[in-house]
Amino acid sequence: MQKLYLDTRKLDASCRAAYGLSEEIMMENAAMALENAVRNPYPLSGDRRQPQKILILCGSGNNGADGYTLSRKLRFDYDVSIIRFAEPKSQLCKIQAERAEKCGVRFVDREDLSFYDLRFTDIIVDCVFGIGFHGELDEKTAATLGDMNNCECFKIACDVPTGLREDGTIAEGAFIADLTITMGALKTCLYSDFAKDFVGEVRCAELGVNRRLYENSNNSNLVKGMLLEESDLELPHRTVCNVNKGSFGHVAIASGEKQGAAAISGSAALRFGAGLVTLVHKNASKKGLDIFPELMVSSEIPEKTTAIAFGMGLGRKGDPCQQYFDYILEHANIKCVIDADACYAPGLKSFLEKKEKGVVLTPHPKEFQALIKNCDLGDFSLEDCIVNRMDFVESFCRKFPKKTLILKGANPVIGHFDGHKFKMFINPFGRPCLAKAGSGDVLSGLVAALLAQRRKTLDAAITASLAHALASRKIKCDFSMTPYDLMMAVAEL
Incomplete structure (x- = not known):
């Protein structure tokens, strides 16, 4: 750094x-x-x-x-x-x-x-x-x-x-x-x-x-902050042999209106070392939810879940996030990734105030605009949120100590306040091929996988963000990349 x-x-x-x-x-x-x-x-x-x-x-x-x-x-x-x-x-x-x-x-x-x-x-x-x-x-x-x-x-x-x-x-x-x-x-x-x-x-x-x-x-x-380097990447290599799939955690991915987003996130989590990944959907028993053979599906959050990611394609009708807020608060050891639609959830501020630690948020600028408004940090224009992103990231992290924020962008900003010192990191490695639907879902899955494998939230955010960006540099064509191309590139790091 x-x-x-x-x-x-x-x-x-x-x-x-x-x-x-x-x-x-x-x-x-x-x-x-x-x-x-x-x-x-x-x-x-x-x-x-x-x-x-x-x-x-x-x-x-x-x-x-x-x-x-x-x-x-x-x-x-x-x-x-x-x-x-x-x-x-x-x-x-x-x-x-x-x-x-x-x-x-x-x-x-x-x-x-x-x-x-x-x-x-x-x-x-x-x-x-x-x-x-x-x-x-x-x-x-x-x-x-x-x-x-x-x-x-x-x-x-x-x-x-x-x-x-x-x-x-x-x-x-x-x-x-x-x-x-x-x-x-x-x-x-x-x-x-x-x-x-x-x-x-x-x-x-x-x-x-x-x-x-x-x-x-x-x-x-x-x-003001730290610039990340390639050497800061700590991939989740497996160094112990006497293990089973449960040794590497169980990720639950909330699936809602746009099931593809959850599937992308789940596939990314599996490819980044999570031992098990389950898509959770209230209609999991219906035909059409079993088209992702590497992922399990369930209508309930699995009992041994160690990390939950939600918000990706979940939708906003009927407040679908509240059940996940309640479940995580009832199970204090579960860590979580909050993304996309969850940034707009009415219960988010209350959840962040009650959940002591183990939370990573991964908004893009438009979602960040909604997030800071939702959390009573002010009603700002999108341009303000981009121009003043470092100050706004710090304000958010100081209001919600021990939470980690990844603000996506051309150079993603990562912020964390441990209650004593604010830390900020900038990732300079991303490429424009990442500006495509599904790329953010991959990042959420990478973070969830590391949380499930017992990484601390800040470490998980830094490693996932670096892996996401460095993998994009392996993509030869700047316009044709798909989320699954990006996942495969992660395996080449």
Whole structure:
């Protein structure tokens, strides 16, 4: 896991104070990281030729100063041009611009950009605005960045792509990077759902000291959350031989109006290690509910159930969730997954207040909007719930301690408050093939399987979310995946 920060400017200041570094030394290291990315680029346009022509876009502050510094380092090895978006204002920006000019770097006004400048550019480096950007891009800047985005070349952003705001939202006309070199430490804005199409790959650059020293230079609790890594995945491998199916728990999946959703969830639970899975439906004895040969069916919750998942295709007529709320409260050792229609259930708030622990909720943004309203946390628009998702996840978890929340999205957010400390995790591995009916049902089944196998709720949420996302990366076609393709990919992890 890697630490995430809302803003690293306090870390910059504390790092300089703690280790005797100057702002200029840190800038030279930032430019060196950009230089390495230019000198060791990805294959360009399908071939492996080395880049020749570099355009560096410079703003008026220290982000622009990084660009001027970079130009000086690349001078003579490459055809380097500076596109100045504004006259230097910060002291370091003025100094670095003067140095670049003395080194003979070519300066080009935006109005004088030629067809040659754009058509034959190999790499564009965006150093216009950094982490402090807010508001909107002016029309001229947005238009120029649009021209850059249309260039068929490799694009690098310094710290954050220009137009990416601190809250993770995107201004119109923002720069679209293939690679973002972020300075010092990782920023939360880079992992918003909005940012995913703009940041490309994210790498963290060290600024003169080891990254751990940089992050430890400030004793204040500046960490906003943690970024999950592939190494955090802990699959439910079976290491003991003298076992039976009961050793791995019994998952009950509530089946209702849309039985396919429950079947998908149940199949996923079985494929992720649960020993037994039963679909529970009041009409289980009727023909048509036995078409899933690997799953058992019953009109009652099995006596030895260890985890229940409900809400997936269950429906909302007649309050179908209440029987599951009541049953789980009567059987304190049973853990549960709450999804989809259950987020709208009238009795949900009361249930969460009474159920001490053992609950994982897995809403998508629209369901999350209903969930926080249903739990008296406010009536917000869907856009508010997406823009402020990290704060809303924290508010929900603090109101309902020891419950774990997975808010699905392009970069899912996982939250948990144990009564003393709030923890938040972001999963960056999902792919757009997951944007299809049934994918969320698979996730619910994966979580239920781990709960049935006696995993703690937070551990189950992290592992299930990672398995779900990493499996999606094994799908070759970005549009043809089915939920069962995703389940099979889980088995390849």
